[in-house]
Amino acid sequence: xxxxxxxxxxxxxxxxxxxxxxxxxxxSGTDYIHxxxxxxxxxxEYVIHGLTSNVNNRMASLAIAxxxxxxxxxxxxxxxxxxAVYYCILYNTDKLIFGTGTRLQVxx
Amino acid sequence: EPEVTQTPSHQVTQMGQExxxxxxxxxxxxxxxxxxxILGQKVEFLVSFYNNEISEKxxxxxxxxxxxxPDGSNFTLKIRSTKLEDxxxxxxxxxxxxxxxxxxxxPGTRLTVL
Numbered sequence: 001x002x003x004x005x006x007x008x009x010x011x012x013x014x015x016x017x018x019x020x021x022x023x024x025x026x027x028s029g030t031d032y033i034h035x036x037x038x039x040x041x042x043x044x045e046y047v048i049h050g051l052t053s054n055v056n057n058r059m060a061s062l063a064i065a066x067x068x069x070x071x072x073x074x075x076x077x078x079x080x081x082x083x084a085v086y087y088c089i090l091y092n093t094d095k096l097i098f099g100t101g102t103r104l105q106v107x108x
Numbered sequence: 109e110p111e112v113t114q115t116p117s118h119q120v121t122q123m124g125q126e127x128x129x130x131x132x133x134x135x136x137x138x139x140x141x142x143x144x145x146i147l148g149q150k151v152e153f154l155v156s157f158y159n160n161e162i163s164e165k166x167x168x169x170x171x172x173x174x175x176x177x178p179d180g181s182n183f184t185l186k187i188r189s190t191k192l193e194d195x196x197x198x199x200x201x202x203x204x205x206x207x208x209x210x211x212x213x214x215p216g217t218r219l220t221v222l
């Protein structure tokens with residue numbers, strides 16, 4: 001399974017944008033880039049996914065590098081509710097392989 | 109908004125006992141999964157299930173584990189003889205399509221083996 005590398009933790013102030021990076025230098029052509037998050041004491045929650053083009057949805061934006069070896073999850077205005085562990089996952093099979101993710105702290 | 113539900117929220121059992129964890133996936137979903145998360149560790153894939161068959165399973169999913177969808181709505185995970193190291197949060201997930209599709213997770217069942 002292809003690997004991803006994320007910072008262990010990041011901090012943000014409320015209402016500021018947050019850019020969560022992910023490196024996936026061994027990505028294959030069929031790998032989709034998925035992002036999930038896990039709020040404290042909850043199950044993982046889908047955030048967004050993409051293949052080659054940048055993607056936007058109501059939760060976030062996903063910026064994918066042209067060579068696809070890295071991507072960035074963008075939360076446009078962080079809220080306290082966005083404090084969670086964010087997982088970047090390469091997905092091309094029937095299962096999600098979670099890493100350790102980035103723990104995002106949001107300060108008021 | 110439809111959601112995956114799991115029962116019980118917390119199960120305490122004695123080592124060696126059998127437990128059944130229950131999940132109700134989203135109604136029009138066809139693909140079902142179990143994951144587990146030992147306290148402080150990563151979320152780990154256990155098994156995927158489609159068309160009443162296991163599609164894929166991890167090394168963790170040994171002969172002590174089984175899954176079934178007995179009545180077309182519930183999706184269960186059975187651990188035949190629990191061990192201390194089975195203590196974890198168990199998450200059920202479902203998806204409408206396979207591969208590269210959003211998986212919807214339930215809130216989890218915390219299993220404590222004494």
